[in-house]
Amino acid sequence: MANCDLCVVRNRAICSSLDAQELEVLNAIGRTRTMQPGESLIWEGEDSVLVANVIDGVLKLSTNTEDGREQIVGVVYPSDFIGRPFGGTTGHGATALTEATVCVFSRRDFDAFAREHPALEHKLLERTLAELDRTRRWMLLLGRKSASEKLASFLLEMEERLRPSGCVWNFEDGASRRITLPFSRQQIADVLGLTIETVSRQFTRLKNDGVVDLPSRRDVILLDHAALVAEAG
Amino acid sequence: MANCDLCVVRNRAICSSLDAQELEVLNAIGRTRTMQPGESLIWEGEDSVLVANVIDGVLKLSTNTEDGREQIVGVVYPSDFIGRPFGGTTGHGATALTEATVCVFSRRDFDAFAREHPALEHKLLERTLAELDRTRRWMLLLGRKSASEKLASFLLEMEERLRPSGCVWNFEDGASRRITLPFSRQQIADVLGLTIETVSRQFTRLKNDGVVDLPSRRDVILLDHAALVAEAG
DNA sequence: CGTGACTTTGAGCCATTTCAACACGCGTGG
DNA sequence: CCACGCGTGTTGAAATGGCTCAAAGTCACG
Structure with a gap:
């Protein structure tokens, strides 16, 4: 069983919004997993079943055209959050670029937990807003540079x-x-x-x-x- | 004074998370404003001072390189939310494409209100996650098509x-x-x-x-x- | 050392850009 | 009512940046 107290991203990930007791509950529904380069955690187009925090390593988020062209739409570092909470299908795959360690949750469990912990949702919102800003800045690069x-x-x-x-x-x-x-x-x-x-x-x-x-x-x-x-x- | 009960996007915008009483408080800190095509509500790089809900019309979100190339990074329709809550500078301008009506809030007021209303933050989170998905799909178009x-x-x-x-x-x-x-x-x-x-x-x-x-x-x-x-x- | 994956380099080509001219629609004023 | 001008959109011709195809080079690993 993983221990959040020892987690290196404890104070940077969205978990930082939780106290010791809450963390214990979250810990109970998650499990850590290691990944090898090239291994995928999420596949484009599938139903959203998993979300995760990155503990160590770097992952890419990518989409492909039908004929195989690929575009990497995001890069995820330690303490970042992966996955699509609150329904829907995932629009992009998540694949490890390096050896990686992630803290994985079932999306359903995570959704339920999040809805009861506004402080966690707030952290997630701030993170998502920042990621959207970063992504939009990248569009200038893709379209015009x-x-x-x-x-x-x-x-x-x-x-x-x-x-x-x-x-x-x-x-x-x-x-x-x-x-x-x-x-x-x-x-x-x-x-x-x-x-x-x-x-x-x-x-x-x-x-x-x-x-x-x-x-x-x-x-x-x-x-x-x-x-x-x-x-x- | 605007009346949210008559608002055409009342049930689609993030306001749909609020009851009549809460809506009254929100209404007190906001004001509606009309815009002409070409008029801007937010400028790229400035401190984030305003946020808004779009009631009617279409706006663009855009960034520019120093030498004047432009990239439109988002298009905003009625019931969509504009602006960057929770600090930071705005990474992109918001400009009306058509005549538009928006419901504007000072960012400070909105932030404070949102932090006290988790249901509103939840709506905003869902919207932001959906917008991030859409934006990432657009990156495939920009980079590879x-x-x-x-x-x-x-x-x-x-x-x-x-x-x-x-x-x-x-x-x-x-x-x-x-x-x-x-x-x-x-x-x-x-x-x-x-x-x-x-x-x-x-x-x-x-x-x-x-x-x-x-x-x-x-x-x-x-x-x-x-x-x-x-x-x- | 040999093998295979990855990277670099070269040459030619093609989609898109650039530059330039022209067309269209619309409002203004003669 | 038509001439004019201006903003916007279209079309053409030439230039070019990045792509495609092909071959040679490098590195890690057995």
Whole structure:
């Protein structure tokens, strides 16, 4: 049986709205689960049966066209909430990008619990509003930005998102910062609405321009933060 | 002083969670306001000072890049909620596309009221979750669909959204349906992440293919619904 | 070292954009 | 009632950014 007191996201996830007693009840209806990269927790189009809190790792939310094109519509980090409470079908799948640990609830149980705990619903509302804002900002990128602006924006977002999280290494090195991307090139393409080749070409251009260094496939060293900001548009 | 009992969206907006007494309190802190096409209620980047319910008309939510490119990130219809409760700055402007009537609240007043009325927050949460789903579905269109798929998807969405609303004419005519778009060509381009010329060319192609008829700039008659669905991808 | 997945690079092509001219509808004023 | 101008939409031709297809390179892992 998991113990919320030891949970690393206890104070950041929506659970932070609950006292010890309430937490015990919530704990009783949830269970933790680990996931391997590529493993899915939720599939696009199915009835919404599960919701979860992310404890560790990174997951993608994605939709596909019938002919197989994919768009990643969200990226989920520790303390984030996944799933579609309050009925309906899930519009997008949730798949682990890294090894991940999640705290899973049956949607029905969670819904019932949430409706009795307004403070929890309030936290969830704040989170959902923030996620909607972030998603809408991403639409500007998808609809109106060029490939180079897209990649620069992506790297800046990654820098920001990966910094506070314990799941990916990240240290100061003078003015430069190393980030370890939880994405393959194809997945970056699926976030940005580009092809893998275009992403690759933009990476090598940034490297040739001295804006980043690419010590390995997944690692990026941000050498010139200002140049990235300028290029992000 | 407005009277919520007479409000046409009384039973569809988040207000439907409130009883007569509560409604009176809410009514006391809000006021109705009419807007002309092009008039803005909220500006991108400013502190969040207002929230509102849409009573009548259609508004757009939009963001811009520094160099003036625009992306419409949401379209708001009667009974929808606008604005960013619970702090922060607004990430996108809200501008009337048609004549509109809105029920406006100071964000501080609304926040305080909402925190004391969990049923209202619950309604708002359900609405926000639904809007997030819709927005994420739109990302697939922006990131992965071709111009023709985009316009077909747009017309189908318009058909669905404009049907129940009283704000735009819309009647059965055998199998075909007429819709009056609340958008100029430029605004359609800003929704779809295209240029105005491309939108125009796709419209004339659909017309030449007999899929739609275009009796005027703002009117579209959907002649072949199945063809649109097939083309939407 | 060999194998297979992933990534990079190259060359040509195509959808969409860009730039420019023209058409349409509508209100105003002659 | 028609000429005019202006905002909006359409059409055409040329340019181009990103895509497609193809091949070579890299890396992790056995």
